[in-house]
Amino acid sequence: MIERLKRMMIKEFLQVLRDPRMLGVIFGVPLIQTLVFGYAVSTDVTDVPTAVVDRDRSPASRELVAAFTSSGHFRVVSAEGGMERAQAMLDDGSAGAVLRIDEGFAGDLEGGRTARVQLIVDGTDSNTARVVLVYANRITERFSGAVRAAPAGGVQLVHRAWFNENLESRNFFVPGIIAMLVMLVTVILTSMAVVREKEVGTIEQLLVSPITPAEFILGKTLPFAIIGYVDVLLVSLLGVFWFDVPIRGSVLLLLLATTFYLMTTLGIGLLISTACRTQQQALMMVFLVFFPFVLLSGFMFPIENMPRAVQYLTWVNPLRYFLVILRGIFLKGTGVEILWPQMAALLAMGAALLAAATLRFRKTSA
């Protein structure tokens, strides 16, 4: 049993490590994806090109514009000219926002009346536009707070973001990449490894040998589980040491949760392999299931915003649970006392998927 398993694992590693394409999938893809997400994909908005239409031309109006630019989120690209010019700049995309201050702004402030300022934002990209508006609101609040030097009572809202103090999207994405990549790599490797045996015809040779289905399945999953762990470590190290993503929770808990998660991805890979005859079919299937998993996981789009029916669907998405666990461990430092429902869900799904794959494998091989 042990000897047979050992031989199977040695063989799988030899085959994977000898195949440059597979090496690329295992090590190249995670590194590149982490770098891409770490550097390029960021929902933080800085330097929005802004056209200023200042009709008041008072010290107060200049102070407001300065408040916008000094925040780092806005960069003035045009300070002269009227609304027509600003509108043209919005149209051709050279400006992303227009800040319009009408005559009487300073007067209103001095007179204690509400001073009106207009911000027009290019709403083509709704997410960015929303972020810009939030920034603008914060800046104007702070500005009016400074003007009303002595607030007569009143309520003041103070924001503070916990767990990701600077609201860096990188901290949110890097743990997500771990979940996504581990799924992609292990599902591809597992499904391809089994289907390749079918393609070459070696599966017959294995079936007439005393290797049992259990040994076969273990031999086909353990090596890729190990590769999965390596990828988790690789991306984590890159995230923590290169991108300064905090890791506040227990690394042991991370590994344990990874184990449960790997059970689900390896089970999916095996199931795909029982349904496919060629490696091409298997690869198509992998992407067919992979994209819904990613899109419905909360990796990019919040689950709360999805229609109710789709939200139910996400309950059978292992990626969803692992994302919660990863973000919990990395950013919040939460422990098993809070994350156990997600861990239990992964364990149950993993056990069910592996059992289903084993059953199906027996049936197809008999």
Place this chain on the structure above:
Amino acid sequence: MSDAIAVAGLGRRFGAFHAVRDVTFAVARGEIFGYLGANGAGKSTTIRILCGLLAPTAGRAAVAGVDVAADPEGVKRRIGYMSQKFSLYPDLTVEENLDFFGGAYGFAGRELRRRIDAVVEETDLRALRGAATQSLPAGLQQRVALANALLHDPELLFLDEPTAGVDPVSRREFLALVRRRVRRGATVFLTTHYMDEAEYCDRLCLIYRGELAALGTPEELKDRLMKEAVLEVRTGRPLEAAELLGGLPEVRGAALFGESVHAVVENPDEAVPRVRAALEAAGFPGALVERIPPSLEDVFVSLVEERDRREGEIREVRR
């Protein structure tokens, strides 16, 4: 000692299709048993049942004294299997393949090394141990596959069209290796559709449309089962001659054999002059017509045609 393989009333159905139906035969220990048939005749289904890969739907089969339906795993440990596709890992070396399959049979350490050395010696692969399997020509891959199948010293060797797509010289060398194993006590069950390979077997079994059509030594099949005589007809235009001969009333069947035509007749003494006359009349002057001893191929062609004729008659009657 019991037979190496004992099959009684064996059948396998896939839905309404009978891949194998009511097949009965026995293979003695130390025999090379040839299992012949066209593609789709049921050869592979039989071999898969005997190797414990497929459960029979009717009848019984015992391999090395073990019932295949009751204990397929017991069967697997006792047999070596090599298929037409030479199931090796192309991206591993010869040695790595042997390591892996040896490990699959539970061998390790010094025992594994000893066995690998032995089969490498036996199949003359010393120089190629480190070669990538996919870089080897078909004949050598076939030898590696044989070495693989021999690693655990099986009492029974199943060879499923082992020489398909291999050149004649390699095929002869391969059969010599198999013969050597048999001398050391192994039994061989071989499927093929090469007639020269069939002549090499101690006994033959012809399977046609899932049913057993003939069973015996090559000589027996030629003498006993071939009631008709075979005439070899040589003309310059074999295709047209075959067409003409097939239409003659005394010819049961005519088939192309290379440059000549083989015509099966019931009464050669009467038929020879008539065939000559018919050929002359049809414009084949100087055609050579000669009675020859039937080859295995003649035997099988005539057996198959005989069967088709009988089944055709049955259908006629039913109608």
